Amino acid sequence: MSSDAVISVHDVSKRFGGLMAVKNCSLSVERGSITGLIGPNGAGKSTLFNMVAGNFAPTSGKIIFDGQDITGLKPHQLFKLGMLRTFQIAHEFSNMTALENLMMVPGDQPGESLGTLWFRPSIARAREIEVKQKALDVIDFLKLGHVKDELAGNLSGGQKKLLELGRTMMVDAKVVLLDEVAAGVNKTLLNDLAANIERMNSELGYTFFVIEHDMDLIARLCDPVIVMAQGEVIAKGTMEELRANPMIVEAYFGGPVEAVQ
Missing domain, CATH: 3.40.50.300 (P-loop containing nucleotide triphosphate hydrolases)
Structure with a gap:
Protein backbone atom coordinates (compact mmCIF):
# COMPACT_ATOMS: atom_id res chain seq x y z
CA MET A 1 0.00 0.00 0.00
CA GLU A 92 -32.11 14.92 -6.81
CA PHE A 93 -34.85 16.76 -4.89
CA SER A 94 -37.22 16.96 -7.86
CA ASN A 95 -39.41 19.80 -6.58
CA MET A 96 -36.53 22.08 -5.67
CA THR A 97 -34.45 24.13 -8.09
CA ALA A 98 -30.93 23.17 -9.07
CA LEU A 99 -29.62 25.99 -6.88
CA GLU A 100 -31.73 24.88 -3.91
CA ASN A 101 -30.50 21.31 -4.33
CA LEU A 102 -26.93 22.48 -3.88
CA MET A 103 -27.81 24.68 -0.93
CA MET A 104 -29.28 21.66 0.87
CA VAL A 105 -25.96 19.84 1.01
CA PRO A 106 -23.89 21.47 3.80
CA GLY A 107 -24.85 20.08 7.20
CA ASP A 108 -25.41 21.78 10.55
CA GLN A 109 -26.62 25.07 9.05
CA PRO A 110 -27.78 27.57 11.72
CA GLY A 111 -31.08 27.99 9.91
CA GLU A 112 -31.93 24.39 10.78
CA SER A 113 -32.14 25.38 14.46
CA LEU A 114 -35.42 26.97 15.56
CA GLY A 115 -33.64 28.66 18.46
CA THR A 116 -31.09 30.30 16.18
CA LEU A 117 -33.83 31.45 13.80
CA TRP A 118 -35.72 33.10 16.65
CA PHE A 119 -32.96 34.51 18.80
CA ARG A 120 -29.99 34.93 16.45
CA PRO A 121 -31.50 35.33 12.98
CA SER A 122 -28.53 37.34 11.68
CA ILE A 123 -26.28 34.29 12.08
CA ALA A 124 -28.71 32.14 10.11
CA ARG A 125 -29.01 34.77 7.36
CA ALA A 126 -25.24 35.22 7.09
CA ARG A 127 -24.71 31.48 6.74
CA GLU A 128 -27.48 31.21 4.13
CA ILE A 129 -25.84 33.98 2.09
CA GLU A 130 -22.51 32.17 2.35
CA VAL A 131 -24.01 28.83 1.28
CA LYS A 132 -25.89 30.46 -1.61
CA GLN A 133 -22.71 32.10 -2.89
CA LYS A 134 -20.90 28.77 -2.69
CA ALA A 135 -23.73 27.14 -4.66
CA LEU A 136 -23.59 29.89 -7.30
CA ASP A 137 -19.82 29.40 -7.60
CA VAL A 138 -20.34 25.66 -8.11
CA ILE A 139 -23.03 26.28 -10.72
CA ASP A 140 -20.69 28.68 -12.51
CA PHE A 141 -17.85 26.13 -12.42
CA LEU A 142 -20.10 23.42 -13.89
CA LYS A 143 -21.65 25.83 -16.43
CA LEU A 144 -25.18 25.15 -15.17
CA GLY A 145 -26.20 28.79 -14.84
CA HIS A 146 -28.91 28.44 -17.49
CA VAL A 147 -30.77 25.87 -15.34
CA LYS A 148 -30.04 27.13 -11.83
CA ASP A 149 -33.68 28.17 -11.28
CA GLU A 150 -35.14 25.13 -13.05
CA LEU A 151 -36.76 22.38 -10.96
CA ALA A 152 -34.22 19.57 -10.67
CA GLY A 153 -36.83 17.03 -11.72
CA ASN A 154 -37.03 18.73 -15.12
CA LEU A 155 -33.30 18.47 -15.84
CA SER A 156 -31.89 16.00 -18.36
CA GLY A 157 -30.07 12.88 -17.17
CA GLY A 158 -26.71 14.48 -17.86
CA GLN A 159 -27.62 17.70 -16.09
CA LYS A 160 -28.73 15.70 -13.05
CA LYS A 161 -25.36 13.93 -13.02
CA LEU A 162 -23.63 17.32 -13.16
CA LEU A 163 -25.81 18.47 -10.27
CA GLU A 164 -24.75 15.40 -8.26
CA LEU A 165 -21.14 16.27 -9.01
CA GLY A 166 -21.88 19.79 -7.81
CA ARG A 167 -23.15 18.46 -4.50
CA THR A 168 -19.74 16.99 -3.78
CA MET A 169 -18.22 20.44 -4.31
CA MET A 170 -20.48 22.03 -1.70
CA VAL A 171 -18.59 20.33 1.12
CA ASP A 172 -15.10 20.14 -0.46
CA ALA A 173 -15.02 16.34 -0.40
Whole structure:
Protein backbone atom coordinates (compact mmCIF):
# COMPACT_ATOMS: atom_id res chain seq x y z
CA MET A 1 0.00 0.00 0.00
CA SER A 2 1.23 3.48 -0.84
CA SER A 3 2.11 5.87 1.96
CA ASP A 4 -0.01 8.52 0.20
CA ALA A 5 -3.11 6.37 -0.22
CA VAL A 6 -6.27 8.20 0.83
CA ILE A 7 -8.22 4.91 0.68
CA SER A 8 -6.59 1.60 1.62
CA VAL A 9 -8.50 -1.68 1.45
CA HIS A 10 -6.80 -4.47 3.41
CA ASP A 11 -7.71 -8.15 2.81
CA VAL A 12 -11.43 -7.38 2.60
CA SER A 13 -13.94 -10.15 1.99
CA LYS A 14 -17.72 -10.16 1.77
CA ARG A 15 -19.92 -13.22 2.06
CA PHE A 16 -23.64 -13.34 1.29
CA GLY A 17 -24.81 -16.64 2.73
CA GLY A 18 -22.92 -19.29 0.78
CA LEU A 19 -21.63 -16.85 -1.83
CA MET A 20 -18.21 -15.25 -1.40
CA ALA A 21 -18.65 -12.10 -3.48
CA VAL A 22 -15.28 -10.54 -2.59
CA LYS A 23 -12.23 -12.55 -1.54
CA ASN A 24 -9.32 -11.05 0.40
CA CYS A 25 -9.11 -7.91 -1.73
CA SER A 26 -6.47 -5.28 -1.16
CA LEU A 27 -6.17 -2.05 -3.14
CA SER A 28 -5.38 1.61 -2.69
CA VAL A 29 -6.58 4.92 -4.10
CA GLU A 30 -3.82 7.51 -4.26
CA ARG A 31 -4.50 11.03 -3.07
CA GLY A 32 -5.11 13.28 -6.09
CA SER A 33 -5.70 10.41 -8.51
CA ILE A 34 -8.67 9.36 -10.62
CA THR A 35 -8.65 5.61 -9.97
CA GLY A 36 -10.91 3.29 -11.97
CA LEU A 37 -12.40 -0.05 -10.91
CA ILE A 38 -13.53 -2.37 -13.69
CA GLY A 39 -14.45 -6.01 -14.15
CA PRO A 40 -16.99 -8.31 -15.79
CA ASN A 41 -20.46 -8.82 -14.37
CA GLY A 42 -20.21 -10.82 -11.16
CA ALA A 43 -16.58 -9.80 -10.57
CA GLY A 44 -17.39 -8.32 -7.15
CA LYS A 45 -16.54 -4.74 -8.04
CA SER A 46 -19.94 -3.33 -7.05
CA THR A 47 -19.81 -5.18 -3.73
CA LEU A 48 -16.32 -3.87 -3.03
CA PHE A 49 -17.35 -0.35 -4.03
CA ASN A 50 -20.38 -0.55 -1.73
CA MET A 51 -18.17 -1.60 1.17
CA VAL A 52 -15.89 1.39 0.64
CA ALA A 53 -19.00 3.62 0.41
CA GLY A 54 -20.42 2.26 3.67
CA ASN A 55 -23.44 0.49 2.18
CA PHE A 56 -22.14 -2.97 3.15
CA ALA A 57 -19.96 -3.95 6.10
CA PRO A 58 -17.13 -6.34 5.21
CA THR A 59 -17.28 -9.90 6.51
CA SER A 60 -13.55 -9.58 7.22
CA GLY A 61 -10.68 -7.18 6.57
CA LYS A 62 -10.51 -3.42 7.08
CA ILE A 63 -10.84 -0.17 5.16
CA ILE A 64 -8.74 2.90 5.98
CA PHE A 65 -9.74 6.39 4.86
CA ASP A 66 -7.31 9.26 5.28
CA GLY A 67 -5.56 7.41 8.10
CA GLN A 68 -8.76 6.43 9.95
CA ASP A 69 -10.30 2.96 10.19
CA ILE A 70 -13.77 3.32 8.65
CA THR A 71 -14.66 -0.37 8.46
CA GLY A 72 -18.40 -0.71 8.90
CA LEU A 73 -19.16 3.03 9.08
CA LYS A 74 -22.39 4.18 7.43
CA PRO A 75 -22.59 6.58 4.46
CA HIS A 76 -23.72 9.54 6.62
CA GLN A 77 -20.68 9.02 8.86
CA LEU A 78 -18.38 8.90 5.83
CA PHE A 79 -20.03 12.08 4.51
CA LYS A 80 -18.90 13.92 7.65
CA LEU A 81 -15.35 12.62 7.10
CA GLY A 82 -15.27 13.89 3.51
CA MET A 83 -16.17 10.82 1.42
CA LEU A 84 -19.13 11.39 -0.91
CA ARG A 85 -20.78 9.20 -3.50
CA THR A 86 -22.73 9.91 -6.67
CA PHE A 87 -25.18 7.32 -7.95
CA GLN A 88 -25.93 5.56 -11.23
CA ILE A 89 -29.46 6.99 -10.94
CA ALA A 90 -29.33 10.60 -9.78
CA HIS A 91 -30.93 11.34 -6.39
CA GLU A 92 -32.11 14.92 -6.81
CA PHE A 93 -34.85 16.76 -4.89
CA SER A 94 -37.22 16.96 -7.86
CA ASN A 95 -39.41 19.80 -6.58
CA MET A 96 -36.53 22.08 -5.67
CA THR A 97 -34.45 24.13 -8.09
CA ALA A 98 -30.93 23.17 -9.07
CA LEU A 99 -29.62 25.99 -6.88
CA GLU A 100 -31.73 24.88 -3.91
CA ASN A 101 -30.50 21.31 -4.33
CA LEU A 102 -26.93 22.48 -3.88
CA MET A 103 -27.81 24.68 -0.93
CA MET A 104 -29.28 21.66 0.87
CA VAL A 105 -25.96 19.84 1.01
CA PRO A 106 -23.89 21.47 3.80
CA GLY A 107 -24.85 20.08 7.20
CA ASP A 108 -25.41 21.78 10.55
CA GLN A 109 -26.62 25.07 9.05
CA PRO A 110 -27.78 27.57 11.72
CA GLY A 111 -31.08 27.99 9.91
CA GLU A 112 -31.93 24.39 10.78
CA SER A 113 -32.14 25.38 14.46
CA LEU A 114 -35.42 26.97 15.56
CA GLY A 115 -33.64 28.66 18.46
CA THR A 116 -31.09 30.30 16.18
CA LEU A 117 -33.83 31.45 13.80
CA TRP A 118 -35.72 33.10 16.65
CA PHE A 119 -32.96 34.51 18.80
CA ARG A 120 -29.99 34.93 16.45
CA PRO A 121 -31.50 35.33 12.98
CA SER A 122 -28.53 37.34 11.68
CA ILE A 123 -26.28 34.29 12.08
CA ALA A 124 -28.71 32.14 10.11
CA ARG A 125 -29.01 34.77 7.36
CA ALA A 126 -25.24 35.22 7.09
CA ARG A 127 -24.71 31.48 6.74
CA GLU A 128 -27.48 31.21 4.13
CA ILE A 129 -25.84 33.98 2.09
CA GLU A 130 -22.51 32.17 2.35
CA VAL A 131 -24.01 28.83 1.28
CA LYS A 132 -25.89 30.46 -1.61
CA GLN A 133 -22.71 32.10 -2.89
CA LYS A 134 -20.90 28.77 -2.69
CA ALA A 135 -23.73 27.14 -4.66
CA LEU A 136 -23.59 29.89 -7.30
CA ASP A 137 -19.82 29.40 -7.60
CA VAL A 138 -20.34 25.66 -8.11
CA ILE A 139 -23.03 26.28 -10.72
CA ASP A 140 -20.69 28.68 -12.51
CA PHE A 141 -17.85 26.13 -12.42
CA LEU A 142 -20.10 23.42 -13.89
CA LYS A 143 -21.65 25.83 -16.43
CA LEU A 144 -25.18 25.15 -15.17
CA GLY A 145 -26.20 28.79 -14.84
CA HIS A 146 -28.91 28.44 -17.49
CA VAL A 147 -30.77 25.87 -15.34
CA LYS A 148 -30.04 27.13 -11.83
CA ASP A 149 -33.68 28.17 -11.28
CA GLU A 150 -35.14 25.13 -13.05
CA LEU A 151 -36.76 22.38 -10.96
CA ALA A 152 -34.22 19.57 -10.67
CA GLY A 153 -36.83 17.03 -11.72
CA ASN A 154 -37.03 18.73 -15.12
CA LEU A 155 -33.30 18.47 -15.84
CA SER A 156 -31.89 16.00 -18.36
CA GLY A 157 -30.07 12.88 -17.17
CA GLY A 158 -26.71 14.48 -17.86
CA GLN A 159 -27.62 17.70 -16.09
CA LYS A 160 -28.73 15.70 -13.05
CA LYS A 161 -25.36 13.93 -13.02
CA LEU A 162 -23.63 17.32 -13.16
CA LEU A 163 -25.81 18.47 -10.27
CA GLU A 164 -24.75 15.40 -8.26
CA LEU A 165 -21.14 16.27 -9.01
CA GLY A 166 -21.88 19.79 -7.81
CA ARG A 167 -23.15 18.46 -4.50
CA THR A 168 -19.74 16.99 -3.78
CA MET A 169 -18.22 20.44 -4.31
CA MET A 170 -20.48 22.03 -1.70
CA VAL A 171 -18.59 20.33 1.12
CA ASP A 172 -15.10 20.14 -0.46
CA ALA A 173 -15.02 16.34 -0.40
CA LYS A 174 -11.68 14.58 0.11
CA VAL A 175 -12.78 11.68 -2.11
CA VAL A 176 -15.67 11.35 -4.54
CA LEU A 177 -16.95 7.87 -5.37
CA LEU A 178 -18.42 7.90 -8.88
CA ASP A 179 -20.90 5.09 -9.56
CA GLU A 180 -21.60 4.50 -13.28
CA VAL A 181 -21.48 8.21 -14.06
CA ALA A 182 -21.98 7.57 -17.80
CA ALA A 183 -25.30 5.73 -17.37
CA GLY A 184 -28.19 7.54 -19.05
CA VAL A 185 -26.04 10.45 -20.27
CA ASN A 186 -25.82 11.47 -23.92
CA LYS A 187 -22.41 11.84 -25.55
CA THR A 188 -22.36 15.65 -25.49
CA LEU A 189 -23.17 15.95 -21.79
CA LEU A 190 -20.91 13.00 -21.00
CA ASN A 191 -18.04 14.94 -22.51
CA ASP A 192 -18.97 17.94 -20.32
CA LEU A 193 -19.20 15.66 -17.29
CA ALA A 194 -15.78 14.13 -17.99
CA ALA A 195 -14.24 17.56 -18.54
CA ASN A 196 -15.59 18.76 -15.19
CA ILE A 197 -14.23 15.70 -13.40
CA GLU A 198 -10.84 16.40 -14.97
CA ARG A 199 -11.01 20.06 -13.90
CA MET A 200 -12.03 19.17 -10.36
CA ASN A 201 -9.06 16.81 -10.21
CA SER A 202 -6.43 19.04 -11.82
CA GLU A 203 -7.56 22.50 -10.64
CA LEU A 204 -9.16 21.73 -7.26
CA GLY A 205 -7.26 18.59 -6.21
CA TYR A 206 -10.23 16.24 -5.88
CA THR A 207 -9.56 12.49 -5.65
CA PHE A 208 -11.97 10.19 -7.52
CA PHE A 209 -12.67 6.47 -7.25
CA VAL A 210 -14.68 5.41 -10.30
CA ILE A 211 -16.69 2.28 -11.07
CA GLU A 212 -17.78 2.31 -14.70
CA HIS A 213 -18.68 0.10 -17.67
CA ASP A 214 -17.86 2.70 -20.32
CA MET A 215 -14.30 1.75 -21.22
CA ASP A 216 -13.74 4.88 -23.32
CA LEU A 217 -14.55 7.02 -20.28
CA ILE A 218 -12.31 4.90 -18.05
CA ALA A 219 -9.49 5.23 -20.58
CA ARG A 220 -9.95 9.00 -20.73
CA LEU A 221 -10.18 9.67 -17.01
CA CYS A 222 -8.46 6.96 -15.01
CA ASP A 223 -4.87 6.25 -14.13
CA PRO A 224 -4.50 3.76 -12.60
CA VAL A 225 -7.24 1.24 -13.40
CA ILE A 226 -7.87 -1.71 -11.06
CA VAL A 227 -9.29 -4.93 -12.53
CA MET A 228 -11.40 -7.43 -10.58
CA ALA A 229 -12.52 -10.92 -11.61
CA GLN A 230 -14.23 -13.65 -9.57
CA GLY A 231 -14.16 -11.56 -6.42
CA GLU A 232 -10.45 -10.76 -6.52
CA VAL A 233 -8.18 -7.95 -7.68
CA ILE A 234 -6.16 -9.36 -10.56
CA ALA A 235 -4.33 -6.34 -12.00
CA LYS A 236 -3.62 -2.63 -11.74
CA GLY A 237 -2.15 -0.34 -14.36
CA THR A 238 -2.97 2.11 -17.11
CA MET A 239 -5.73 1.22 -19.54
CA GLU A 240 -3.12 0.92 -22.27
CA GLU A 241 -1.16 -1.62 -20.20
CA LEU A 242 -4.27 -3.63 -19.40
CA ARG A 243 -5.41 -3.71 -23.03
CA ALA A 244 -2.00 -5.09 -24.00
CA ASN A 245 -2.11 -7.91 -21.44
CA PRO A 246 -3.69 -11.08 -22.97
CA MET A 247 -4.28 -12.62 -19.54
CA ILE A 248 -6.29 -9.60 -18.40
CA VAL A 249 -8.24 -9.46 -21.65
CA GLU A 250 -9.15 -13.14 -21.29
CA ALA A 251 -10.13 -12.80 -17.62
CA TYR A 252 -12.15 -9.62 -18.13
CA PHE A 253 -13.59 -9.96 -21.61
CA GLY A 254 -13.34 -13.67 -22.34
CA GLY A 255 -12.07 -12.93 -25.84
CA PRO A 256 -9.12 -11.75 -27.93
CA VAL A 257 -7.25 -8.52 -27.36
CA GLU A 258 -9.26 -6.80 -30.12
CA ALA A 259 -12.30 -6.89 -27.82
CA VAL A 260 -10.99 -3.97 -25.75
CA GLN A 261 -9.67 -1.78 -28.51
